[in-house]
Amino acid sequence: MKRTFSVKKDPTIEAQDNWLIMDYRQYAAWRETDEGKNREIVFGKFEACSEDDSIIFMECNEKVSKELKKDCHRKHYIRSRDAETPFQVMSYSTMTFQESEIYGEDVLEDTECNVEASVMQRMDIERVRTALKMLTPEERAIIQDFFLHRIPNTG
Numbered sequence: 001m002k003r004t005f006s007v008k009k010d011p012t013i014e015a016q017d018n019w020l021i022m023d024y025r026q027y028a029a030w031r032e033t034d035e036g037k038n039r040e041i042v043f044g045k046f047e048a049c050s051e052d053d054s055i056i057f058m059e060c061n062e063k064v065s066k067e068l069k070k071d072c073h074r075k076h077y078i079r080s081r082d083a084e085t086p087f088q089v090m091s092y093s094t095m096t097f098q099e100s101e102i103y104g105e106d107v108l109e110d111t112e113c114n115v116e117a118s119v120m121q122r123m124d125i126e127r128v129r130t131a132l133k134m135l136t137p138e139e140r141a142i143i144q145d146f147f148l149h150r151i152p153n154t155g
Contacts, residue, residue, distance in 0.1 A: 001048055001051070001053075001054070001055055002023070002053075002054040002055070003023070003024045003054060003055050003056075003057065004021060004022070004023060004054040004055070004056045004057070005021075005022045005023070005024070005026075005027040005043075005056075005057045005058075006019050006020070006021055006022075006056060006057070006058040006059060007019070007020045007022060007027070007030065007041070007059050008020075008059050011039065011059070041059055042059065042060060042061060042062050042065045043057040043058060043059060043060065043065065044057070044058050044060040044064050044065045044067075044068035044069075045057055045068055045069070045072055046058065046068065047072060047075055
């Protein structure tokens, strides 16, 4: 895969036209020059989008380099997970939908589940269990017989 290096002509200037674009041989030759030897260079790596695309190494500061490395590791992790499983691995935090303000977390909402009603039902069941424990065995048997034997026969 082809590698492209973007090196600042003048490291003290932040401008769009301040770049030397080099292939690997040109970059290696430039590193042998006095300027190349004396410059402390930090690169950020941009992954290739396809097999015939270039990997781009761009001169940047340490913070940007770390962020790009973190992103590269994340992409590598997703690719390795894709290879290990028949399922597609997706990051909901980065997923967006075309021309909308919907984010991946929004599609995770379960509209079939009413959390409040479910919690209230569990609390009611717990109160009934607590009340049943307070009954005598005879009272508990009457309640159980009444509810268990009153179920209509559907067979």
